[in-house]
Structures are given as structure tokens and as C-alpha cells.
Amino acid sequence: MPDLNDRYDVIVIGGGNAALCAALSARESGASVLVLERAPEAGRGGNSRFTAGAMRVVYDGVADIRRLIPDLTDDEVANTDFGTYTSDQFFDDMGRITQYRANPDLCELLVTRSRDTLLWMRDKGIRFHPIYGRQAFKVDGKFKFWGGLTVEAWGGGPGLVDGLHQAAAGLGISIAYDAPARALLHDDRGVHGVRARLAGKTVDIKAKSVVIASGGFESNAAWRTRYLGPGWDLAKVRGTSFNTGDGIRMALDVGAQPYGNWSGCHAVGWDRNAPEFGDLDVGDAFQKHSYPFSIMVNARGERFVDEGADFRNYTYAKYGRVILEQPQQFAWQVFDAKVLHLLRGEYRIKRVTKARADTLDELAAKLDDVDKEQFLKTVAAYNAAVRQDVAFNPNVKDGKCTVGLALPKSNWANTIDQPPFEAYAVTCGITFTFGGLRIDTSARVIDTEGQVIPGLFAAGELVGGLFYFNYPGGTGLTSGSVFGRIAGASAGPAARA
Numbered sequence: 001m002p003d004l005n006d007r008y009d010v011i012v013i014g015g016g017n018a019a020l021c022a023a024l025s026a027r028e029s030g031a032s033v034l035v036l037e038r039a040p041e042a043g044r045g046g047n048s049r050f051t052a053g054a055m056r057v058v059y060d061g062v063a064d065i066r067r068l069i070p071d072l073t074d075d076e077v078a079n080t081d082f083g084t085y086t087s088d089q090f091f092d093d094m095g096r097i098t099q100y101r102a103n104p105d106l107c108e109l110l111v112t113r114s115r116d117t118l119l120w121m122r123d124k125g126i127r128f129h130p131i132y133g134r135q136a137f138k139v140d141g142k143f144k145f146w147g148g149l150t151v152e153a154w155g156g157g158p159g160l161v162d163g164l165h166q167a168a169a170g171l172g173i174s175i176a177y178d179a180p181a182r183a184l185l186h187d188d189r190g191v192h193g194v195r196a197r198l199a200g201k202t203v204d205i206k207a208k209s210v211v212i213a214s215g216g217f218e219s220n221a222a223w224r225t226r227y228l229g230p231g232w233d234l235a236k237v238r239g240t241s242f243n244t245g246d247g248i249r250m251a252l253d254v255g256a257q258p259y260g261n262w263s264g265c266h267a268v269g270w271d272r273n274a275p276e277f278g279d280l281d282v283g284d285a286f287q288k289h290s291y292p293f294s295i296m297v298n299a300r301g302e303r304f305v306d307e308g309a310d311f312r313n314y315t316y317a318k319y320g321r322v323i324l325e326q327p328q329q330f331a332w333q334v335f336d337a338k339v340l341h342l343l344r345g346e347y348r349i350k351r352v353t354k355a356r357a358d359t360l361d362e363l364a365a366k367l368d369d370v371d372k373e374q375f376l377k378t379v380a381a382y383n384a385a386v387r388q389d390v391a392f393n394p395n396v397k398d399g400k401c402t403v404g405l406a407l408p409k410s411n412w413a414n415t416i417d418q419p420p421f422e423a424y425a426v427t428c429g430i431t432f433t434f435g436g437l438r439i440d441t442s443a444r445v446i447d448t449e450g451q452v453i454p455g456l457f458a459a460g461e462l463v464g465g466l467f468y469f470n471y472p473g474g475t476g477l478t479s480g481s482v483f484g485r486i487a488g489a490s491a492g493p494a495a496r497a
């Protein structure tokens with residue numbers, strides 16, 4: 001337990017990626033830093049710990065990948081088409097995916113600071129590697145990356161969080177666990193510290209700057225229902241149980257301005273029988289992200305969404321909502337033998353809700369809660385509509401689509417006719433909420449009058465204004481790192497001024 005008689009320049013609320021990047025960057029500026037993590041040490045790291053560590057970053061070619069991953073081998077370079085992910089591509093994705101609502105100033109920082117921020121993390125000891133298992137398929141002997149998502153932290157989310165903690169320990173950053181922040185100490189001159197509960201006692205800890213990085217409100221069933229809408233209390237939470245919107249509430253209490261897509265969130269297809277909150281032993285593996293190679297059917301036995309509308313990482317974050325809207329909030333993803341070898345590792349975990357059969361009739365009987373007759377009709381109509389004259393290629397949007405269905409499948413439409421058949425039951429798993437606080441380009445929190453709240457900074461999930469309706473995969477961690485680093489770089493010098 002840190003000595004609270006010590007005076008800290010900066011208090012960081014939260015213990016995930018955004019918080020630790022803020023702490024490291026504030027410490028770099030010479031500030032003394034205390035991190036308040038609500039979780040016990042064994043459960044530290046927030047949603048960041050549950051991730052695969054995938055991070056969306058600008059790179060202009062393999063030379064940039066090599067700078068990020070110095071131990072990339074010549075063989076890997078020779079056998080991989082990394083392509084590029086230029087700032088233009090990242091801007092285009094953010095614009096298209098958010099229907100051009102993303103705040104341009106925040107978006108510009110996210111995109112243009114992504115590369116140097118990951119290099120900064122590398123310098124702090126975080127190692128990266130290419131996401132061969134999830135973002136590239138081997139076609140004609142060569143891996144090709146798709147979807148603008150190419151690197152992940154070594155050891156995934158747990159590796160990332162451990163690496164950031166090691167760096168924090170090396171720099172003498174103090175961390176208190178089981179330390180929920182409850183309120184901001186505030187007067188007309190701004191924020192001067194935090195009221196927190198430490199070792200069962202409520203204490204006021206003074207500091208010159210406070211960074212809030214305590215996540216969104218995804219783990220708060222009442223807020224989900226209030227802001228996302230009816231039915232959201234029924235979603236499962238993919239990650240930590242600790243992100244209940246505390247930081248947002250504390251900031252609103254001192255006049256911060258709510259900002260961004262408060263009715264929006266990131267939510268995916270998640271095992272129908274997964275627990276209420278994430279399980280660190282399973283990590284992100286309750287997700288079932290190979291649906292572009294499936295058809296998804298609901299309780300009525302009907303398809304309800306274009307499974308192949310785009311690459312997985314441009315549709316997965318909005319399809320959780322679509323699944324939640326189905327009767328009984330579930331769907332089955334159905335595959336046949338032609339694509340089983342393409343299923344991601346998460347389909348082979350022990351805790352999976354799965355049916356397998358050698359005929360479609362037998363499979364229909366095994367799909368719990370589904371109208372069997374309609375399911376068989378749906379498959380027959382779908383099979384008849386698949387274009388046979390277009391070749392299947394998982395690495396590109398192949399245009400192998402259906403023709404004549406009211407609800408098309410636009411890419412990767414293979415017939416479902418070759419046994420064995422497999423099906424996986426999913427419901428809606430919420431990842432994080434999009435609405436939050438308004439910050440400026442120095443990560444200073446803005447109040448309802450449009451003025452900076454002196455001494456208050458924010459980063460991570462609770463920053464509003466970046467994501468609307470949807471989200472390009474791998475951007476949450478990058479956003480936390482970019483804005484965490486900026487928040488720390490602003491909070492540290494402000495505290496020492």
C-alpha cells in the first residue's frame with residue numbers, strides 16, 4: 001500500500017492500458033504518480049487485460065513493422081504480405097465506420113500519433129508481434145494481412161498489462177489496489193485530488209492533477225438500460241465487472257460535459273452460456289468471430305443480417321446489438337466442412353455451446369430453441385442463391401455473394417451442404433460504451449460551459465466523441481495509449497507548474 005502521507009503530483013484513476021500509459025507519461029515528465037486501481041491485484045488491468053492486445057497502428061510498409069517488431073525474421077518478411085495501413089486508410093476507416101461523426105481533432109490525434117505512441121511503448125518494454133493467427137490467411141503459400149489490423153502485444157492483454165506494470169515499477173510509480181475512487185476533490189479553482197476508499201476507509205488524497213481512466217459504464221446494468229436502451233440489461237459483459245461508469249459520474253458531478261454516442265456501444269456475438277462478466281481464464285475466447293463464413297439464424301430459423309457485409313473487424317462490433325434484438329437474444333452460427341479449417345481458435349475452447357451433425361436434419365434437431373422447419377427452408381433458399389461462378393477467397397472481399405435473397409450475403413457465401421456441419425450459439429456480449437466525457441487535444445476535461453476544468457484529464461474508454469454506431473477493431477487500446485500518453489504529458493507538467 002503506498003504511503004498516503006506522500007504528496008503526489010498526479011493521481012491516475014484506473015489500472016488498465018490508458019491509466020498506465022498516462023501514469024508512465026506523467027512520470028516521464030518528472031511528476032510523482034499514484035495509481036488507484038479498484039480491482040484487487042490479482043484482477044488488475046480492466047478490460048485491457050481481457051484483450052488479445054491487437055492494436056491498430058499506421059504503417060507505411062514492412063520497414064515500419066520492423067521498427068515496431070525488431071525481432072521479425074527475414075523468413076516472416078519473405079512469406080508475408082503486410083501491405084500498408086497509411087494514415088489515409090486509418091482516417092477513411094474512422095470516417096466510414098462512424099458515419100463521419102468522429103470528432104475530427106480527436107480522430108486526427110488517434111491516427112497521427114498511433115505509430116509514435118506504439119514505438120514509445122516499445123521503448124518502455126512492450127513487445128509486439130504480427131497477428132498471424134487472426135488477421136491473415138495463408139493463400140498460395142503466403143500470408144496476407146487484411147482489415148488494417150496487423151500487430152498485437154506479446155502475451156495479448158495479460159502480457160500488455162504486465163509489461164506496463166513492469167515499466168511503472170521501474171519508474172517508481174505507486175499503485176494502490178482495492179482502491180476505488182469515489183469522488184473528485186473540487187472547488188472553484190478546479191480539481192485538487194480524489195476521495196477514495198482504501199483498506200476499508202474513506203480518505204481524501206490531495207494531488208495537483210487527476211487523470212480519469214476508469215473505463216466506460218458497460219458493467220453497470222442500470223446505466224446500460226438507461227442510456228443504451230431497453231434490453232441492454234440482458235447483455236453479457238465481456239470483460240471486467242469494475243467499469244461501472246464511476247469516473248464518468250465523478251467528472252459529471254464536478255460539471256464535466258457529457259459527449260459522444262451515449263446510446264452506442266461496442267458489442268459482439270459471445271457464447272450464449274458465457275458468465276455474466278468476463279472470465280480471465282478464458283479471456284476473449286467466448287467471442288465467435290468467424291461468422292463471415294457462416295450463416296446466422298435466429299429462433300425463427302431465419303437469417304437476420306448480412307454476415308459477409310465486410311471484413312470481420314469492420315462489422316463485429318455492431319452485430320452484438322443485432323443479436324440482442326433477436327427473439328430470446330440469441331443466434332446460431334452455422335458452418336459446413338468446407339470452412340471448418342478457417343474457424344478461429346476460440347471455436348475450439350472447452351466452454352463452448354456447439355452442435356455437430358452429419359446431416360442438416362440432424363443438425364436442425366440439435367439447434368436449441370430454433371424453428372427446425374424454417375431453419376431447413378432458410379438453408380435451402382440460401383444454398384440455391386449462392387453464386388457458383390465466383391471463387392471463394394477469405395483474404396479479400398471476394399464478392400462471392402447470394403443472388404435474389406431479400407437479405408443478401410455479400411461476400412464469402414459458400415453453400416452449406418458438406419458434412420460435418422457445426423453450429424455455435426451466441427448472444428450479445430458488450431465490450432465497452434461509446435459515450436463519455438469531452439476532452440480537448442491536451443486530454444483536458446471540458447465542462448458544460450465549454451471551459452477546461454483545471455487539474456482534470458481523461459483517457460481511454462470514457463473519452464466520448466471517437467466512436468459512433470460501430471468501431472474498427474483494435475482501436476480501443478490504441479486510443480487508450482495515445483490519449484493516456486497525452487493526458488500524462490499534460491497532467492505531469494501542469495502539476496509541477
Ligand SMILES: Cc1cc2nc3c(=O)[nH]c(=O)nc-3n(C[C@H](O)[C@H](O)[C@H](O)COP(=O)(O)OP(=O)(O)OC[C@H]3O[C@@H](n4cnc5c(N)ncnc54)[C@H](O)[C@@H]3O)c2cc1C
Binds near residue numbers: 017238
Ligand atoms: C474481451 C475483450 C477483448 C478486447 N479486445 C481488444 C483488442 O484486441 N484490441 C483493442 O484495441 N481493444 C480490445 N478490447 C477493448 C479494450 O479492452 C478497451 O478499449 C481498452 O482496454 C480500454 O482501456 P481503458 O484503460 O480505458 O479501460 P480498462 O482497461 O477497462 O481499465 C479501466 C480500469 O479502471 C478501473 N476502475 C473502474 N472504476 C474505478 C474506480 N472507481 N476507481 C479506481 N479504478 C477504477 C478498473 O478496475 C480498470 O482497471 C477488448 C475488450 C474486451 C472486453
